Amino acid sequence: MGLIRIPNPSPSIAGARRGGLERRRRRNPNPNPSRSLFMASALPVEEQEAQSRRVTGDSFIRLHLRKLKPYQPILPFEVLSTRLGREPEDIIKLDANENPYGPPPEVAVALGNLKFPYVYPDPESRRLRAALAEDSGLESEYILAGCGADELIDLIMRCVLDPGDKIVDCPPTFTMYEFDAAVNGALVIKVPRLPDFSLNILHIVEVVEQEKPKCIFLTSPNNPDGSIINDEDLLKILDLPILVILDEAYIEFSAIKSRMDWVKKHDNLIVLRTFSKRAGLAGLRVGYGAFPLSIIEYLWRAKQPYNVSVAAEVSACAALKNSAYLE
Helix, strand or coil, X not given: CCCCCCCCCCHHHHHHHHHHXXXXXXXXXXXXXXXXXXXXXXXXXXXXXXXXXXXXXXXXXXXXXXXXXXCCCCCCHHHHXXXXXXXXXXXXXXXXXXXXXXXXXXHHHHHHCCCCCCCCCCCCCHHHHHHHHHHHCCCHHHEEEECHHHHHHHHHHHHHCCCCCEEEECCCCCCHHHHHHHHCCCEEEECCCCCCCCCCHHHHHHHHHHHCCCEEEEECCCCCCCCCCXXXXXXXXXXXXXXEEEECCCHHHCCCCCCHHHHHCCCCEEEEEECCCCCCCHHHCCEEEECCHHHHHHHHHHCCCCCCCHHHHHHHHHHHCCHHHHC
């Protein structure tokens, strides 16, 4: 924008204004003698003004984040070992569903032979996506890798949700959905599961019609109860005008088939997977998702360029080579 210059008033106008002020002062030197002014502070006026202009660090933080409750993470072996006075090997952790058997032995070998750790990783994770395509049968152009599925959950929300938008959550379930929604300024509509932990489809339909949420997060098998979503119920939800994010973190521990290939025929479906459970790579943070082509291009634009580390990609590829161990 250009500058708009306002010229000084002409001498005649300025003189007329000064003359009018002088005449008013002579007629009424003290228009309100009963009113007195007192200083609210003994500080000089300049210092008071400086203090009023002084800001604190939290004034820069987005308003909704000032009230955000932090996510409650798990404690690692090192912290538990110190607190409990036990060796890490003597501790059995059950709070995060980590794989106690660890990754296939090929992972340690691959990490030991790691080349070029001083070079940034492939921003497209080409090697990993090719291995995932071979493992899943879904073409690599539908697949996006992330620093754990958690990163992809947040990335989806950042791409889809405006502040004030709504999501549907079906508790009890993975609490990361609610947390990431709060971080992104979204509102959470909770549709509790039925007593047998199945989805309340009728209530979901009602909420979508009335509240117009942008997306719904579903976990199958569900965390923490292990319940699964059958094809009939999933198709009913996919018929609604809502983006469906299906989290299959525990799919390998069930008898049901993955719906990754469904993204080729449903433009409102995203399927998330992880190496944390099946492959025992929770500490290296590797997740991936299957996306419709109409959606994935925007996630490619918005994701961090080097989100999957060299060590994570090498480890995930090595784990996929030992399918017998993973099974």
